[in-house]
Amino acid sequence: MKERRMKNKTNIWLSILATALLSGCQQNNGNRSDGIVASSEPVFQNFEYAGNDKIYADSLLTEGQFYSPILQGCYPDPSITRKGNDYYLVSSSFVMFPGVPIFHSKDLVNWMQIGHVLDRESQLKVETAGISAGVYAPDIQYNPNNDTFYMITTQIASEIGNMVVKTKDPLEGNWSDPIQLDFGGIDPALFFDDDGKAYVVHNDAPAYGKEQYEGHRVIKVWDYDVERDNVIAGTDKIIVDGGVDINQQPIWIEAPHIYKRDDKYYLMCAEGGTGANHSEVVFMSDSPRGPYKPAPDNPILSQRHLDKSRPNPVEWAGHADLVETPNGEWYGVFLAVRPNEKNRVNTGRETFMLPVDWSGRWPVFEGGMEPLKASIAVPQGAENKMNTGEFFPNGNFTFTDKFAGNGLDDRWIALRGPREKFVQESASGLHIKPFDINIKAQKPISALFYRQQHASFSASVDMVYMPESDADLAGLTCVQSESFHYVLGVTKSGGNDYLVLQRTENGESSIVAQTKLADLGKISLKVVAEGDDYQFSYALDDRAFENIGQRVSGDILSTDVAGGFTGAMIGLYATSANHIKVE
Incomplete structure (x- = not known):
């Protein structure tokens, strides 16, 4: 490497x-x-x-702890995957060049940046885009059925739109040129099932004339042809309309991910928009194509309901992705912000992490509905090597x-x-x-x-x-x-x-x-x-x-x-x- x-x-x-x-x-x-x-x-x-942030001076780490956010600064919309003992994480990069920073870890605690997924002009065409256009919400997935890694995303302000690139080894890089995908909307994510079948889920607008309120969006699923690397025409289906409860007029259901556990399929999405009302919600089904039933205790992650005058507030939490460790533990990465003393956000949306309790039927972010703390416990067997070697620093x-x-x-x-x-x-x-x-x-x-x-x-x-x-x-x-x-x-x-x-x-x-x-x-x-x-x-x-x-x-x-x-x-x-x- x-x-x-x-x-x-x-x-x-x-x-x-x-x-x-x-x-x-x-x-x-x-x-x-x-x-x-x-x-x-x-x-x-x-x-x-x-x-020189005061919170780190006041929150010194004890043994067995590490800081969250794990990636400080503008590293939003995180997505994570694992092959064996190797974890890979990506985030949005907009018009930054090279694009889509990619990180590697052996333990979820110590991360090393190994480059960028989109590092060539043939992959990234953002020459005249505004700074908040470009590459949105990348999703990284490992497909064990063909031993290949995929990164799927939406490239705004170009003629590319939704696209996928792939590689056999992220440590070596060499991601392919973009393969354009034949569907609209944003925030696509791939899911590879045990039987070899594959699916794409994404955010989209309702059908023409069906929009009920501003911010009304839907989640769609498509069958995905792994050999052709494209969705299969005619297989699109709306699996979430509006959000958890459309009668409450939820806005901006987006950033979907599908997971499989105990023969059940779980769809996790962001809801409420990427600002002050951001949250994470989850649904369950017997099939990747639905129908999906929302969890009774949604949202499973949010800070929007908390006292705004609390010390060291973390806000806007949502847009999450989950990963299981080889030991059967679950962790989630997500974006959130740390406002300054005037409640302004200068460091941007950062990548945070929390353990996830999945001992019951539904995944629950541990402490995800409580005021987020500066540090969390390391996973089983991990050792915090913060700010040593080539590991990405924090604190x-x-x-x-x-x-x-x-x-x-x-x-x-x-x-x-x-x-x-x-x-x-x-x-x-x-x-x-x-x-x-x-x-x-x-x-x-x-x-x-x-x-x-x-x-x-x-x-x-x-x-x-x-x-x-x-x-x-x-x-x-x-x-x-x-x-x-x-x-x-x-x-x-x-x-x-x-x-x-x-x-x-x-x-x-x-x-x-x-x-x-x-x-x-x-x-x-x-x-x-x-x-x-x-x-x-x-x-x-x-x-x-x-x-x-x-x-x-x-x-x-x-x-x-x-x-x-x-x-x-x-x-x-x-x-x-x-x-x-x-x-």
Whole structure:
């Protein structure tokens, strides 16, 4: 597995080594003593992200515990599957490129990102999509009947729609190109029965003229032809109309999954929409094609009924998937959010986990209807190796990247297009080739992003850069979408270099603060967030950091203000089409 990861990563830096060496030989007034040439293509070094949420300081782990969320930051709509002792988990990625991050674990506690399912342009066509379009609600399933893994999803804002890709071994990657599926709706999931038959379930609108209220949706099932990889025409059937009780006008029944246990079939769905009324409900049948009867005690997971003033609230819980361990234990992954002190959601929808009690007829999330806690018990035989080795960190942690030419970490993503088209990594740092497109465009932009994973955090980076005109800008950005973001960037005006802090709200931009820079060489850029308060600062040539402007609100980095489905991200950004003009 490690060899595969390193092989993929070396594709960038080996191919550009000659370019990096040539650029180091160039001579201009921007030469530095460390050999880096300051130019209109910025070089980034020494990125550091550090989380400092109070809940983790107040909720130290005891032996046999691990933190939930297991994936902090914008990793929503989780789906999980198992083959033997190997678990695989995926989440939505929208227009992030590469798409659909995939994680591997041997014990449900210690997770390692092994790459992305959609890592080629032939698989992911989101070049002009808004940030909350793209890839929705992936479902990953292992089919023991043909020893194959499948990932089925909906790719919005392209001509692909519902699609499936497959591989024999997720550790090796090599997922197929998309196979388009001939049905509408969203949130498809596969179910492979013991007899070799297969089915697809998904959310859809009611038949034309049958919609009874806004948010009325249905769940459909199709027979699936494994040999042809498509649904079988004419086999579609509505198995849930509206939700648990259509007389109560439930909204947005979606994200269905089918499970089989003791010769009964269980259909689990999200209900109530992905916001404050989110929940998880379950139905049972004697056949995968229904009819399905709802559980008497639905929902089986929700936080919507709890006191909103409770300490450390977790909200929006739902969109779940279940997995059974080899020991017969059950666990569920699901999305939820952790609002900040102003009840705003900046970290986005994250992946949580709970044990599931299936000792009776119906599955029940243990504690799923109570205020969710920061930690849960590890499964039988598991040991928490949090924040060691290559395992994905959680709790309060520090992530550093020296950009030393060893290949990009899988946590770095671009928007709408491959990183390789603008990134060059060498021993001197991360080179970003500026596109003639700025951050407000619904197009591929020259920016590399790391997800915000804490309400309170700091992120900093060193940059060597020399803008040539007012069209050039490079720096640090905090982004919720193309229409809502902050940019802390170096640019030029009237022959002078400036550092500017700009706020963009609903597409309208304004300068918050600016300062003239003298003797521009290396500059360090930093943002520190304490809940809703964000403070930007800078340092020249390793001197102490100075604030630029006062604290600003993180409101525009929240889904509450910006809308959409993604969380905030911290970006390393460059453009030759700067829209920020010094005042």
